[in-house]
Amino acid sequence: MCLSVPARIERIEGDTAICSVGGATCQASLQLLEGQLPQPGDYVLIHTGFAIQKISEEEAAETLRIFEAFDELNQQLDEEERQTGQRIV
Amino acid sequence: MKYIDEYRRREHVLALADLIRRESRKPLRIMEVCGGHTMALRRFGLHSLLPDHIELISGPGCPVCVTSRQFIDQAIALSRQPEIILTTYGDLNRVPGSSSSLEQEKARGGDIRIVYSILDALTIAAQNPEKQVVFLGIGFETTSPATAAGILKAQMAGLFNFSVLSAHKIMPPAMAALIDQGVNLHGYIGPGHVSTITGSKIYDFIPQKYGLGVVISGFEPTDLMQSVYMLVRQRETHRPAVEIQYNRVVTREGNLKAQQLLEEVFELRDDWWRGLGVLPQSGMAIRTRYADFDAGKRFSVEIEPTREDKGCLCGEVLKGLKKPTDCKLFGKACTPSDPVGACMVSSEGTCAAYFKYVTIQ
Secondary structure (H helix, E strand, C coil): CCCCEEEEEEEEECCEEEEEECCEEEEEECCCCCCCCCCCCCEEEEECCEEEEECCHHHHHHHHHHHHHHHHHHHHHHHHHHHHCCCCC | CCCCHHHCCHHHHHHHHHHHHHHCCCCEEEEECCHHHHHHHHHCCHHHHCCCCEEEEECCCCHHHHCCHHHHHHHHHHHCCCCEEEEECHHHCCCCCCCCCHHHHHHCCCCEEECCCHHHHHHHHHHCCCCEEEEEECCCCCCHHHHHHHHHHHHHHCCCCEEEEECCECCHHHHHHHHHCCCCCCEEEECHHHHHHHCHHHHCHHHHHHCCEEEECCCCHHHHHHHHHHHHHHHHCCCCCEEECCCCCCCCCCCHHHHHHHHHHEEEEEEEECCCEEEEEEEEEECHHHHHHEHHHHCCCCCCCCCCCCCCCHHHHHCCCCCHHHCCCECCCEECCECCCHHHHCCCCHHHHHHHHHCCC
16 A cells, blocks of 8 residues: 555656556556656656656665675675684674 | 665674574563564564574554554445445455455455555546545555645546545654553564654654664665664664664654655544554544545445454454464464455564464464
8 A cells, every 4th residue: 555666757748657666567646746747757656647756766775885885894894803703793 | 685685694693693592681572563673584584593582572553453443444335325436455355344355345345446546546447537536544644644635636636426434543652652552572673664754863752761772774684684683782782772774765854744644634633542442643634624535424324233253362362471372263264365364464473473483383
């Protein structure tokens, strides 16, 4: 019920976006979006036939960057553990 | 697929699990209050990556599961009116009422149609001017803005053979009620898509009044593990707060246009929640100025006396007090193909998640 899917806007007809979701095409009403309407190429979150939010590309990339940092930190700690032969924390 | 696959990388999930194991010392009981989170946590087996002293408990975040049986009975009564075409999201179709279900009514010839969007219900109303089309409005703040938009669209289009039976609810009163009713928790994984609409500000009272943290999470494995990690840090540093992990779609203020539509069409009322009872100002009633589109006001139908199943523990499961496997009916008298309680019916229900992903392990 609360499942929403990220979709790429292919084109816009009136207040409806024609979107691509994992290769399938679907329509989404843009009625619930505020401010500047999204453009083709933008990603939106679709729920029950309505785009409920534009997906922030910057924030999405930032979250992934944080995950990469966790990964690096973990590798460092693993390396230290290998050298000392004991759990650090 | 963009914004999904990138958040499923196994090594990131394991790295986060490792960080959690290193930094978490204190017992931590976290509740997720969104059915989507319940399913994702089970599907990706994330419980098994956490140390024993971190407990993830499922809460009342499946809209179908908390909907009252009386609402189902009312929908069934409406579907028996010859002039009515009943339209509903698929989730409600198999939920047992007191003596029937929408699926059974359809088999008996009731005109019940499953729609993907309220816009489909409007199309049906336009195509069937001699009929009355009733849409069952269920769900939290993620779903209710679409219902509000649908009602406004019907009014603009002059579709006065369209109306909504509303069981829409809002999430914060349930999160407060759980703590007030004594459920032992240290933090919430906040609902991601509800918060897309409401913004994170609606949870500010939880750290302020109750001293519990809330982390609003996305639905992919790395999102959820990061959210658990954020709650671990809050707990270890004694700093409960509202934080947004899912910041690619959630902001502090939320979707203001959707909030305006909700305010325009709905007003709060006391409402009944399965497992939690009546919670003040937790349900969304259609405002009097849109009474023409309120099926509850337009159609007076006789509703059968509500009969609850004895032995079904859905209520306790929704409060996180019992596990699905504690229920005598689970996997025996109650299965996804023949459900007794709503928690087994909905794909986002805790019992359905357990049945699908836990008992088969």
